[in-house]
Amino acid sequence: MNDPPCFTGANASRTLAAVWLLPRVIYGLFISAVWVSAVWVSAVSADSVHAGRPNVVLIVSDDQGGGDYGFMGNDLIRTPQLDAMNECSGRLTNFYVSPVCGPTRASLMTGRYNYRTRCVDTYVGRAMMDSGEVTLAELLRDAGYRTGIYGKWHLGDNYPLRAMDQGFQDSLVHRGGGIGQPSDPIGAEGKYTDPTLFKNGNQVQRKGYCTDIFFDEAMDFIAKSVDSDAPFFTYIATNAPHGPFHDVPNDLYEQYRNVDFAPIMVGKVAPKRMDEQQDKLARIAAMITNIDQNVGRLFSKLDDLGIRENTIVVYLNDNGPNSKRYVGDMRGSKSNVDDGGIRSPLLFHWPEKVDAGTTANELCAHIDVLPTILDACDVELPANLIIDGRSFLPLMTGRNAPWPTRxxxxxxxxxxxxxxxxxxxxxxxxxxxxxxxxxxxxxxxxxxxxxxxxxxxxxxxxxxxxxxxxxxxxxxxxxxxxxxxxxxSTRPDNFDPPRIIVGTPNEPTTVLTRQDWRHTQGKPWAVDSNGHWLLESNSSGRYEVEVFMNTDLPTAQATINAGSFSQRLDIPAGKRTGNRTVMQLPSGQFTLAVDVVVREQVQGPHQVSLKRIDD
Missing domain, CATH: 3.30.1120.10 (Arylsulfatase, C-terminal domain)
Structure with a gap:
């Protein structure tokens, strides 16, 4: 395969970012010169690696939107690395995802419509995916791949629903649907910089910006996989550019803060809100360009390791944009089922098999990613596993395979x-x-x-x-x-929520959050709301129960109900953590609820932890 003009990794990202501030004519001439003179800087892989199955990197951004790319016609949000990746990759131009993130991720991981997986929404327990679902990570792990996830899982925070329970051998993730939500660890709320994350189930704090951290961890995993001479599957699921937007890469924000984003705003914006919208888009743009820079760093790493040629890198976004902004020749945004809410470009970079510039307009979707990757990796789908997707690999490699109307x-x-x-x-x-x-x-x-x-x-x-x-x-x-x-009708109780299993060595301390509770009172995440959790245990036992609050309350009293067991707990004024008691929890399936009485009003806790102490 001839080497096409292409990007040269992180150095190109910094160069292109620097010249962005030049007049547009000069910048355009510069870009033309880069594309004419650039060379493919890919180190030759070892024969043993070339002869083996490909490595796989799957990158999914969060709320980026199908129009937030230079190659899609957006000339305000800078994505030079992704634009270059587009030039050197195959691309699906008619690719669909779900209108919100949890359902898209369930379909990506299973090759099945999310309604088959119990994942039907994004919170209050309905983003949890049934643990019986077979994931792409499990299939590749069982075929000899090393598997790692870095970033957003959003299909369950507790055993047996976590990424580490669903086939990922290495994981560094945040809880819930995003940093800055009620699933954040206590004291770490909303920290995109120096975030508190979970490394293989253990709470850790990392230094740096979250997207940089996820790519760093992924690249370390890739390097270790190469050292072990094993193929790898690396899933990088950024939390950006999902809100909140208070914490973004400052250097990029400074570059964007004076940009006029009015040309990519959709719909009327009240004059009194224009400054707010301009600032929001500057922050979103900074997060997107930061992702782009990390994509450049990733490809530089693949070059350094000599594995770019036989590594598949897939890039897509999970749903439409998180504001009413440019989506190309479409209408709609996140949560819409109009095309602007459910279309994403999909880039498929595999130099060994896919010619640069290959495009396909056939109708494809998130359910097709799993069978495509299995096809590329020569991993057979188990005979008893029924999926909804089909492999689009023939569209990328030029094989003369039929693509029936679907x-x-x-x-x-x-x-x-x-x-x-x-x-x-x-x-x-x-x-x-x-x-x-x-x-x-x-x-x-x-x-x-x-x-x-x-x-x-x-x-x-x-x-x-x-x-x-x-x-x-x-x-x-x-x-x-x-x-x-x-x-x-996938299963008799198809839309029942999954249950969290407590009291096992797989998760010695279970932290229950509002992300996964079954909401019963008020707005799901409001301070005065309430709910309960659906749990299961193999046997009855004694647990240390801690009740967390996220506001300074006057003296309050909590009643903890678990099946037929009940316990009362006094909460001193202003005490948010350390409110502990010991109580018996039942075996089998049960509901756990905590009613906190404050000034004669009942509300729920912020979080609850359960630790079995009788084993």
Missing amino acids: QLVIQSHRGDVPQRYHHFALHENSWKLVHPSGFGKESFEGECKYQLYDLSLDPKQQRDLASQHPNVVKRLANAYAAWFDDVS
Whole structure:
């Protein structure tokens, strides 16, 4: 394969960032010169590595959005490394994800629609994925790969749902759906810089910015894998550019803070909010460019190790952008089932097998990533494992394999149980049947009013063709109904939440957070809200129970209920931690709830820890 002009790693990132402040004409001339003169700086891999199965790096950014790339036409947010990766990779141009992050991650890890996995939402216990699901990490681990995850898991924080329980041999992750949420460890709330994370289940503090840390840890894992002469699967799932936005790379923020982002804002912004929106986009842009720089560092590392040629690097974002901003020739943003909320470019970099500049417009989605990687790694899918995806590797390598017409369904909304017809999109070739009834509620009211678009002629979804093609609407609506029946019947209790198992050596101390509680009172994460946790234990036993609060309360009293067992605990004024008692917890499946009475009002705890002490 001829070496194409391509990027040269971290040095190119710094150079391009420096010239960004030059006048645009000079910058354009500079970029042209770089592309003409650049050479592929990839060290020759050892024959033994070339002869083996490829390594795999899967990179997923959080809330980046399908238009936040230079190669997608965004000339305000700088992504020189990803732009260069695009030039040197294969790309899927018609690739879909879920409108929010947890469901996308469940599909990526299993090759199955998330409604089969019990992961139906992003919080209050509905982002947890059933532990019986077989993940990409488990399949590659069992095939001899070293497996590591760095960043965001978001499919369960406790045994047996953690990444380390689901096939990842090495992990450095944050809890919940993001740093800055109620799942943060006590005292570490919202720290993107010097964050408190979890290394193979143990709480640790790391120095630096979170994205840099995740890439550093991943590159260390890669180097150790090369030393051990084993192929590796490295999953880098950044927490950026997810909010909150108070803590971003300062040097990049300073470069962006005076940029006029109005050209990429979508919709009207009230004049009094314009400064706020400009600053928010400056912070998001800083986080995205920081990811981009780390992608450059990663490729430099692959070069240093001599393994770039036979290492697959996949890059995508998990859903639409976390503000109403540029999404190319589409409409929508995060949580929407319009294309702007569920489209992502997918870059597939594998120099040994995929020619630079290869593109494919066939209909693909997150469910296809697992079978594609298994195909590339020559790992057979177990005969008893049923998935929904198909390998798109032939589209990248040019193999003459058939790609039959398919239908893809994307559906996600708040709540405990998916509702038929609520907030879904079905795609077939260029047809898009959509009922964008809104992500925010568990159900919709009134009649289901389908919209139908021909995306080949109307990518912005401005001309609803439903009344002109009633037979197409009927056919696709029937196909959706059959799909919904199928995914809903995966198991008899398909949409029941998974349970957290306590009292095992796998997790000696279980910390329960509002991320995974079953919400019962108030807004799920509000101070005065309440909820309970669905737990399971192999046997009854004595536990040390600690109740954490996140505000300074007056004297309060907590009642801990676990199945048929109950215990009262006094909480002194202003005491947030160290509120401990010892009590018996039952065996089997049970519910644990903590009612904290403050000024005659009942609220829930911030977090609860359980440590078995009778073994």
